[in-house]
Amino acid sequence: MPSAARxxxxxNGNNNTGADISRTVxxxxxxxxxxxxxPTATFHSPASSYGGLRNPSTKQLKPFHTEDIKVxxxxxxxxxxxxxxxxxxxxxEALKSSLPEDQLIxxxxxxxxxxxxxxxxxxxxxxxxxxxxxxxxxxxxxxxxVDLKYAAENGxxxxxxxxxxSRSVAEQMIGTIIVLARQIGDRSNELHRGEWNKVSAGxxxxxxxxxxxxxxxxxxxxxxxxxxxxxxxxxxxxxxxxMSMGTSAQxxxxxxxxxxxxxxxxxxxxxxxxxxxxxxxxFEQMKQGSYLLNASxxxxxxxPALIEASKAGxxxxxxxxxxxxxxxxxxQHFNNDLNSFTEDLRxxxxxxxxxxxxxxxxxxxxxxxxxxxxxxxxxxxxxTTSGAVNMPEVKLRSLTLDEPNHLRVVYIHxxxxxxxxxxxxxxxxxxxxxxxxxxxxxxxxxxxxxxxxNTSEIKTLYQSLEDLGSRIRxxxxx
Ligand SMILES: NC(=O)c1ccc[n+]([C@@H]2O[C@H](COP(=O)([O-])OP(=O)(O)OC[C@H]3O[C@@H](n4cnc5c(N)ncnc54)[C@H](O)[C@@H]3O)[C@@H](O)[C@H]2O)c1
Ligand SMILES: O=C(O)CC[C@@H](O)C(=O)O
Numbered sequence: 001m002p003s004a005a006r007x008x009x010x011x012n013g014n015n016n017t018g019a020d021i022s023r024t025v026x027x028x029x030x031x032x033x034x035x036x037x038x039p040t041a042t043f044h045s046p047a048s049s050y051g052g053l054r055n056p057s058t059k060q061l062k063p064f065h066t067e068d069i070k071v072x073x074x075x076x077x078x079x080x081x082x083x084x085x086x087x088x089x090x091x092x093e094a095l096k097s098s099l100p101e102d103q104l105i106x107x108x109x110x111x112x113x114x115x116x117x118x119x120x121x122x123x124x125x126x127x128x129x130x131x132x133x134x135x136x137x138x139x140x141x142x143x144x145x146v147d148l149k150y151a152a153e154n155g156x157x158x159x160x161x162x163x164x165x166s167r168s169v170a171e172q173m174i175g176t177i178i179v180l181a182r183q184i185g186d187r188s189n190e191l192h193r194g195e196w197n198k199v200s201a202g203x204x205x206x207x208x209x210x211x212x213x214x215x216x217x218x219x220x221x222x223x224x225x226x227x228x229x230x231x232x233x234x235x236x237x238x239x240x241x242x243m244s245m246g247t248s249a250q251x252x253x254x255x256x257x258x259x260x261x262x263x264x265x266x267x268x269x270x271x272x273x274x275x276x277x278x279x280x281x282x283f284e285q286m287k288q289g290s291y292l293l294n295a296s297x298x299x300x301x302x303x304p305a306l307i308e309a310s311k312a313g314x315x316x317x318x319x320x321x322x323x324x325x326x327x328x329x330x331x332q333h334f335n336n337d338l339n340s341f342t343e344d345l346r347x348x349x350x351x352x353x354x355x356x357x358x359x360x361x362x363x364x365x366x367x368x369x370x371x372x373x374x375x376x377x378x379x380x381x382x383x384t385t386s387g388a389v390n391m392p393e394v395k396l397r398s399l400t401l402d403e404p405n406h407l408r409v410v411y412i413h414x415x416x417x418x419x420x421x422x423x424x425x426x427x428x429x430x431x432x433x434x435x436x437x438x439x440x441x442x443x444x445x446x447x448x449x450x451x452x453x454n455t456s457e458i459k460t461l462y463q464s465l466e467d468l469g470s471r472i473r474x475x476x477x478x
Contacts, residue, residue, distance in 0.1 A: 045080050045366040048374050066090055069380060070132075072107055074098050075117035075329075077139045081369030085113075088377055097329025105129045113376055118142050118356065119328060124150040134473070135379045137372040138389075140359060141165060141218070144270035144297060148390040152443045155412040155473030158390045159375040163218040164367040165359030169267075169295055170222035172321070172358050174230070177263055180291045180317040181206050185352045202289075202316060207231035212261025214254065214277070215268035215296065216242050223265065224248045235260060258285035263293065270297035278302065283309035290314075295321040295358040307344050310351065317350035321358045383410040383447050383477055392438030392445045399449060406433065406451045407458065407478035413470040415444040426464045430457075443472065453478075 066089035073082060073094040085092050090113070098119040099107060108114060108130040115137040116122065122136060124147045136146055138160040151158050179185055181204045190197045211227045213220040213236040224234045224245045234248035237257040244250060251257045254277070258264060264286065268274045278292065279302035286292070292315060294301045303324070309315045325338040334355070336342045345351065359365075378384040384395045391412075399406050409427065413419050420437065427435075427450055435448040453461070458476060465474045 046370050048080075048084050048370050069113065070111045071113040071115065071376075072111045073115040073139075074120050075139075077115050077117070078365040078369030080366045081115065081137075081139060081373035084370065084373035084377060085115075088381070090380075100328070101126065108133065113137065113380065115139055115372065115376070116145065118145055119326060120145060122146040122151070127151060127154065127156065130156070134475070135159070135376055137376045139365075139368050139372045142270065142297065143389050149441075152390040152441070153472065157379055157385055157388050159372055159379070159387055160389055161368040161371045162387075164371055165361070165364035166218035166222050168361040168364040169219045169358035170226055172354075173219075173223050173265055173293060173295060174226045176293055176319045176352055176354075177206055177211070177227070177265075177291070179352055180263075180293075180319060180350060181209075183317070183350050186350055206263075208233070209262040210235060210260055212236065212251075212257040212264045213248075214238075214257065214264065214266045216250070217267060219295075220265075220267040221245050223267070232263075254282065255285050258282055259287070261290065262287060263291045265293040266296045266300050268296050268300060270299050274300050276300070276302040278306070280305045280308070283314055286314065288314060289316040291317045291319075293319040295319075298323040298326070303339070303341050303345065307341060307348065310348050317352075318348075319352040319354070320345075321354045322356050326356055381477070383408060383475060385445060390440070391443065392440040394436050394438055394445045394447050396434055396436055396447050396449055403433075403451065405453055406449055407453050407476055409446075409448045409450065409461070409465070410473075410475040410477065411446040411448075411465055412472040412474075413444050413446065413468070414472060415439040415442050416470055419444070419468070419470040420446070422468055422470070423465065426461060430461075 069088070069090040071085050071090045071092045073092060075098050076096045077094060082092055082094050098116070101121070104120065105126055108126060110132055111130070112132050113135050114122070114130075114133060117138070117140045122145060127133070127147060127150055133156050136151060136156060136158045138146065138158065141160060141162060143158060143160050146158055148158055183199075183203055187197060208231060210233045213224060213234065216224070216236040216238040220236060220238070221242075224236065227234050228246045228248065234246070235251050235257055236248060237251050237254050242250065251260070264278075266278065268277065274297075277300050278294075283305055286309075292301070292306065301320070303320070306315070306318060310318060323339055327334060327338065334342060345353065375387055378386070382398070385391045386393050386395050396408070399408065411423055423446060424432070427448055430450040430453050433449045433451050435446070437444060437446040439445070458478065462474060462476050465471065
């Protein structure tokens, strides 16, 4: 089977039209709209909308038989995404869990596309086995689980969904703040065990309390608006200056936020700088009887220090949605084998533990499925990198059906002097209709549509580009 990225492609006989692949997902509960207040009554999956393919005059580029494209989807990627990829004719294998590293390496060897969520680690040690891989789709916000630099330097483009689950996380945080303030988790557990324990001591309204948001991006700023609507005062800390929502206010340092907030909630990405961002010193700065919430990444909080702060009564409660090590799939155990502190954590009072579900709503997962699958199809079929997290963003207007002898060249190369001159010497034997190039760090991405190309010339053109020392990956779409 030809490598989609490197071998000379064959023209595809598949007659997919825009109509085949455009999606209008209707609401199967639509007829109940006027009768039911069920959430499903207002739920619609977003429509898929990849650039240009819906227009019947658009020429669909096919670098290969689409059924040769192998896609591996892990971690229960939503069916909206699976359907979009299957409708392209790609061979899609979808698994519910992540895979242990040895099995992942076996599977990744011959796939062209992989889709993951937050659990699957695509480090260089795994990616080096992925000889055919051209693109990774993270069906989530976080991309810390992928070695983005290694991927770019090896011509593997990475996409994510930057905000489709932000609202879901913010809503979970609002619910959890109230659950903590009223000790609802403990009361519910007691009653499940048959114990009636009607108390008001240490239970509070959230109105008038101060919420400190660390990381005021997509999630943090949504949460800010919701919290103010409940009468909370909002302060936030971020490494960049940002516009305040409502009457919230940015503070100058993390310590300042910790000293003022009754509830501290973390919404920063996993970075070297955010590792153990909340540890013993930070707990010392927090107000007596305050609360900590973390739905960002498990590495951001030093959990043994949190356990100490909780046992010492410094914290009145905490909520964790993320952990340094998380189980690979549902049904697997959450115990000390995963994280040595787990048993201690489970025994703490007023500590809400959730299994990384901040973004797990029907709305978010359905939207993410469509968004990321669209990006993957756009990249595989058209070479478009709009929204990529590790490559320059390059997009060319679509070719049309009255441009039959055109082909699109995608050339991913090292960002070094003299490459464009050499590439254009090769392309210059033809008419270069349009060309765009951009760089990001050490990697550059060139896309060109050239006309008056005979099929017999494609192989030579492809090989000439492959032979340049600057080449990372060449793709020819026609
Ligand atoms: N629990 C879940 O299911 C879930 C769902 C979505 C996102 N997340 C996690 O939440 C994180 C935040 O999501 P988002 O969409 O709001 O991201 P975002 O990129 O929109 O916002 C992150 C913010 O953090 C700020 N930041 C970065 N480093 C910082 C530092 N050292 N100190 C203070 N601020 C810093 C950034 O400037 C940015 O404003 C994601 O990276 C992801 O890891 C978890
Ligand atoms: O769905 C997931 O696995 C991850 C959710 C969240 O942490 C994200 O990064 O979007």
